[in-house]
Amino acid sequence: MCCNKKCWLIAGTVIGALLVILGGVLIPVGDIIINGEIDKEAVIEEGTIAYENWIVPGSTVYRQFWIFHVSNPNEVIEGAKPILQQKGPYTYLVRHLPKSNITQNTNNTVTFYQPNEAVFQRNMSIGSDDDEYTVLNLAVAAAPGIISEMFLGIVDSAIKQSNSSLFQKRSVREVLWGYRDPFLEAIPNFIISDKTTGVFYPYNGTADGPYVVFNGKDFIQKVALITRYKRQSTLSYWSDDYCDMINGTDAASFPPSVDKNLRLYFFSSEICRSIYGEFEKEYKLRGIKLYRFVVPKLALASPLENPDNHCFCTDLLISRNCTGSGVLDLRACQGGKPIFLSMPHFLYASDFILDSLDGLSPNIEEHQTFVDVEPITGFTMHFAKRLQVNVYFNRTDKIEVLSKLQSEFMFPVVWLNEVGI
Ligand SMILES: *[C@@H]1O[C@H](CO)[C@@H](O)[C@H](O)[C@H]1NC(C)=O
Ligand SMILES: *[C@@H]1O[C@H](CO)[C@@H](O)[C@H](O)[C@H]1NC(C)=O
Ligand SMILES: *[C@@H]1O[C@H](CO)[C@@H](O)[C@H](O)[C@H]1NC(C)=O
Ligand SMILES: *[C@@H]1O[C@H](CO)[C@@H](O)[C@H](O)[C@H]1NC(C)=O
Ligand SMILES: *[C@@H]1O[C@H](CO)[C@@H](O)[C@H](O)[C@H]1NC(C)=O
Ligand SMILES: *[C@@H]1O[C@H](CO)[C@@H](O)[C@H](O)[C@H]1NC(C)=O
């Protein structure tokens, strides 16, 4: 829960109190006061500071998007290496709607939904979201991955009939939030009935959840930890007890007294897994000491380097016998669509992926994910969640626009930076 003014004040007061303590005056009494205050104010229950920042984040949350424009589409179809240019940022306000259908349960948990809505911010963007670019044709690229091989002849004729190709001109708004696709319309309904597609379609008007989290009233060290998501205490995407674990919070806050020697776990429904941050450094923001936790390279490494990740390796061919790093197969949680997530510009991913495309330049500063946590309260004061959405496809003789490709592709469509300001 990024802090609002009152929350900043509290954190400030805590720090103030701490300074007094360190000044050597109030050591035993101060400790009790501080602990008493935190245990009370960090509980997710009406009237607390934590509650106020939990319902709707105290800070404003934006999503900045960079779209990947393909500058040589015709050549790629004939076997050339794709040349990409990122275009952005296009910024949307998100997470501004209060959590909905909140129920305080009798067992010290809270049930709720997180509603989704994105509102374009022209003054924080390089242009209108009607700006058009040449981007991957999502439906055409994904078709061989979701449609049975015996219908690929129909797919090929639908592509031709609708004048579609592997690439298309689309506006930023369409790519992100959805558009009716002429190729899908040319496909018989019994094969695919939903004719709309888009990277985040559907978004506006949907809600994520239900989530059940601990309110911390009985045990403050459990506050905000997720115990159920979609009525289950584990996921069902990875067919493995470890990879299916729902760990930690949603990263908006963590239980108080954050220990920099421990990992901070959090769950993100968008990446369909739990992940963690590791302590990187301590710094001061507006006079408040914060710990920066970053998602490390190891969290996305191949099972070769990080055996824990064995169950995130789902495809021996695509992952080159589980030696590939830095991409996460979301097919099981995206209804079979060949969507793969990575860090922006394939930061920390295997060279063979990066080498198949031109125009990408990963760097840690711009592309890593971090949360800056106030260690006493566990409140997240600042964060940047960064990820890239890619579509996997391979050469196939059955579809003309895919028949001459240079190789298989983990093809980037867009990357995003979600920040709390
Ligand atoms: C929230 O509750 C309302 C009223 O009971 C219901 O109509 C709505 O479907 C619920 N929202 C979600 C996301 O379940
Ligand atoms: C607590 O109560 C809620 C709502 O009845 C339920 O979904 C949840 O499973 C219960 N227990 C725990 C540990 O989450
Ligand atoms: C989502 O809905 C809001 C409120 O109706 C609207 O302002 C916004 O433009 C919509 N966003 C998109 C991407 O359609
Ligand atoms: C951008 O415009 C919105 C209103 O549409 C305003 O609330 C916001 O403060 C502006 N932001 C900047 C950075 O100018
Ligand atoms: C496809 O292009 C051809 C020739 O340019 C045109 O005659 C036809 O109407 C187009 N079909 C569609 C569905 O746009
Ligand atoms: C979940 O958390 C436990 C510690 O509570 C940890 O051992 C495990 O590695 C985590 N699992 C995942 C998938 O992050």
Ligand SMILES: *[C@@H]1O[C@H](CO)[C@@H](O)[C@H](O)[C@H]1NC(C)=O
């Ligand atoms: C991609 O297609 C080629 C043949 O066109 C094949 O040799 C290769 O195994 C395929 N790769 C995957 C991951 O299926």
Ligand SMILES: *[C@@H]1O[C@H](CO)[C@@H](O)[C@H](O)[C@H]1NC(C)=O
């Ligand atoms: C994967 O392992 C199999 C069996 O050991 C081997 O035949 C194949 O060449 C390996 N593929 C790659 C891409 O390393």
